[in-house]
Amino acid sequence: MSATVHVAGVGMIPFSKPGQSDPYDVMGERAARAALQDAGIGYEQVQQAYVGYVFGDSTSGQAALYGLGQTGIPVVNVNNNCASGSSALWLARQAVASGAAECVLVLGFEQMQRGALGGNKLEDRPPAMARSLKVTRDIQGWVDDAPSAAQLFGGAGQAYMDKYGITNEVFAKIAVKSRRHAANNPYAVFRDPITEEQVLGSPHQYGPLTRLMCCPPTCGAAAAIIVSEDFARRHGLDTQVRIKAQALTTDYASTFDSGDMMRVVGYDMTREAARQVYEAAGVGPEDLKVVELHDCFTSNELLTYESLGLTPEGTAEKFVLGGDNTYGGRVVVNPSGGLMSKGHPLGATGLAQCAELVWQLRGQADARQVEGVNLALQHNLGLGGACVVTLYEKVS
Template identity: 55%
Template sequence: MKAYVAGVGMTKFEKPESRDWQYWDMVREAGGSALADAGITYGEVEQVPVGYCFQPSTAGQRAAYELGLTGVPVYNVNNNCATGATALMLARQLVEGGAADCVLALGFEKMKRGALGSGADGGDFSTSPVARHYGIMAARHGFEMTPPTAQIFGDAAREHMERYGTTEAQLAAVAAKNHRHSADNPYAQFQDVYDVAGILAARTVHRPLTKLQCSPTSDGAAAAVVVSERFAERRGLTGLVEIVAQAMTTDTGESFASGSCIDVVGQPMSRAAARQVYDRAGLGIEDVDVVELHDCFSVNELLTYEALGMCAVGESGKLVESGATTYGGRWVVNPSGGLISKGHPLGATGLAQTAELVWQLRGAAGDRQVPGARVGLAHNIGLGGAAVVTLFRRAG
């Protein structure tokens, strides 16, 4: 059975503590928008997966109750930065498997200011679920008193530079592109435009990554209504976007065997998920028009180009420098501004990517519209680890 996204919604992503709201307020806004966009009521929703990382158990219920008290199952989902896409995946599986005809996927986060710690809970490394990942980093590069997530991705960037000749300017070009894209996104946390020189001149967080190459902590929520074909026909729904194929992968021995931070931060997971999606869809990256990918740090966008097959391994710096991943190029990558500029409330990120791609494939993205977009790809990854790749296609 096919699964379609019938409605999407999100809040503006904002700096933590900049607005007087609670996570359930965010979900009421994003979820209500998604239901209205689909043209349905909460009473028609049969199941609700809710993604978040920083709230206690059953926070999903507290949030969903703002939309209605109908007694439907609510599932609380936590998969680090891949949480939002994981909630979407559960919604798709419920619909494709015939367990439900209408599912609402929700994702939210209310975060603290400052850098993340050793995991979503900010706990110490000895008990962190990602201790093995950081152990690989420390064995090769040592451990410095800089934010640990910036450190592990910064070390991956240095390895890429040493191995393939990638330059700091090419890394900065990713951030400059995404900041430029966000200027046209009213949902983005930041809408300031910077050039490569400005990116490089910003404060260094962990060499070679500057502040403007790192995603911020953010507050926000996003939502998607996923329905079956029969539900859509019965309700006469329009503006449907098909979930053509989707895959989640987790770490294998390849993530750790090389001792490389490039592998530890998830490039092998992303590559495997993309291959599964292409095989299931009968489509390839050459068929994709627009991409929303997980640029938590500028280097991860480059690593993901390679994992998705957009270029050969080691050629991603040249790809972004060529203009192939912006308007007028082969693909438009992160028209929303990406995590770097749109913001990164962990539980909402994957669903915000979905919202952007649905708007793009409907031709409803306003000034950031990718001309003629019909096929979109989302990539959402979390350390610890999970990589989710989703291929969307405009229905009809």
């Protein structure tokens, strides 16, 4: 698969709180239309579509795209938990890189409900995450009235604290940074500044985590148009941004047999996906100036600094305290505000990250713009599990 793959257009709608959004099909159509308009093409030129979402009926992707027209193209619905959007992007890139298609639309959306993340539980069959949940119980027990996701990522944060002797104040600093970045993002749900004292004083969830260290459930949609270089040039499309390398990994044995909550929540999936991407692209984390990573909890942002190689293992606290994760530091992490502040409509998250990084590479990020960006890294994680790491490059 050697064909050059470009992101010709991106689109996104402002994220919103549950109960304040349009239905998923309306949101999805709006985001797809925005991406088509940004690319400068019509839906009739799209040859395939991949649609990511978590909570919804089968063929919900068709329900959203049929608002653009009924052209008979293949529409593939993708569910890979919180990595659904970037998994759809991974499939689209493969289709274009292999020559199976020249122009592919990728869409992600989610219409969520208020409260802690749950699931569509079917009582007559084992849950998909049964293995992860059993391992979690074996390692740290289980608290029936605590949110399950907070127990997973809170447990991982506690494991890091125990290993390296840090306090949860560093997690609060990450939350404050995220809000500061989101203040400049019109698509973000939570844009008001917060203080470390507010974060630490918000209701306790599990382990080191308080409520303001946890991403909120939100509704939204985002989309991208993925094209071959030949297609872009024939139609006069923007070729500024290409996908330089990409990897999708799933769980390794270490997720379940290491007795380490950091690995239960995907540390090794992330590390291996990043390694594959750096190796394929011939670059390293030291070459990056901007990263959008999966900060579903501030504890996971801290873990991901290290699993992506942005800072050596055991040095994430120093990385945060030194301001190396924000403007004026070594790499700007989540200029969008991330999941913590922008919101986390599960299926839309991966495409929203894509949109932010394309805008950064084009120099269109307004007050969020990071100077001198030529490479941008995206990390999107779903437990159960899937991790997608994507490296975008500005083409001179």
